[in-house]
Amino acid sequence: MNVLPGTWAFKCKGFPDGAVQKLKARFCVQGDRQKKDVDYFKTFAPVINWNTVRLMLILSQVIGLATKQLDYTAAFVHAPINEDVYVEMPQGFAEHGQVLKLKRSLYGLKQSSRNFFLFLKSKLEAAGFTNQEEIDPCLFLSDKCIFLVYVDDTLFYSPKAEFIEEVIAKLKDLGMELEVKDSVAGFLGVHIERDERDYLSVMLGWRRINE
Numbered sequence: 001m002n003v004l005p006g007t008w009a010f011k012c013k014g015f016p017d018g019a020v021q022k023l024k025a026r027f028c029v030q031g032d033r034q035k036k037d038v039d040y041f042k043t044f045a046p047v048i049n050w051n052t053v054r055l056m057l058i059l060s061q062v063i064g065l066a067t068k069q070l071d072y073t074a075a076f077v078h079a080p081i082n083e084d085v086y087v088e089m090p091q092g093f094a095e096h097g098q099v100l101k102l103k104r105s106l107y108g109l110k111q112s113s114r115n116f117f118l119f120l121k122s123k124l125e126a127a128g129f130t131n132q133e134e135i136d137p138c139l140f141l142s143d144k145c146i147f148l149v150y151v152d153d154t155l156f157y158s159p160k161a162e163f164i165e166e167v168i169a170k171l172k173d174l175g176m177e178l179e180v181k182d183s184v185a186g187f188l189g190v191h192i193e194r195d196e197r198d199y200l201s202v203m204l205g206w207r208r209i210n211e
Contacts, residue, residue: 002038003086003099005030027090028108039085045113048138048150056157066161069181075152076112079105079119113151127170
């Protein structure tokens with residue numbers, strides 16, 4: 001079998017203002033050593049259209065939608081892996097003559113993004129969402145919420161915050177390990193704040209155009 005090397009990746013994750021949010025250590029697979037049709041087959045995973053993100057940000061400010069960002073704990077590790085992939089044991093935990101056979105996707109694998117998207121899609125459909133593939137494959141709708149997916153970052157929009165809490169509870173019941181963020185700042189890396197004067201001038205200008 002093709003045994004893939006692994007590596008530790010260390011990261012200091014920060015807030016938009018530069019403050020330290022958390023220190024992360026992640027064991028990754030060196031996906032550049034994977035062999036096609038041996039360690040992986042399909043790798044495509046959709047990425048959200050930024051026009052969809054911009055539209056939802058505008059709507060959330062104009063009509064006052066509640067928003068939440070979800071951060072999944074070791075997101076890719078949630079998703080099962082279909083291929084037989086073998087990896088060297090991590091430095092600090094290695095045993096002579098032993099290797100690991102993966103049961104879940106790890107960061108660095110070529111198919112991990114695809115596996116996680118398909119896994120998350122199945123959980124969202126089980127929670128009552130419908131994938132809007134013809135509009136944007138990363139857009140999901142239910143009767144109460146709108147859900148956007150960007151790799152392993154996700155955004156909720158809803159008229160009421162309690163509707164979002166209901167969906168989060170369902171996802172946890174379905175076995176998703178996640179952390180709830182208060183705003184979309186971590187998703188975009190910016191702080192969003194509405195200036196009432198600019199908002200009124202835009203709306204009045206739009207009204208004059210329509211008249």
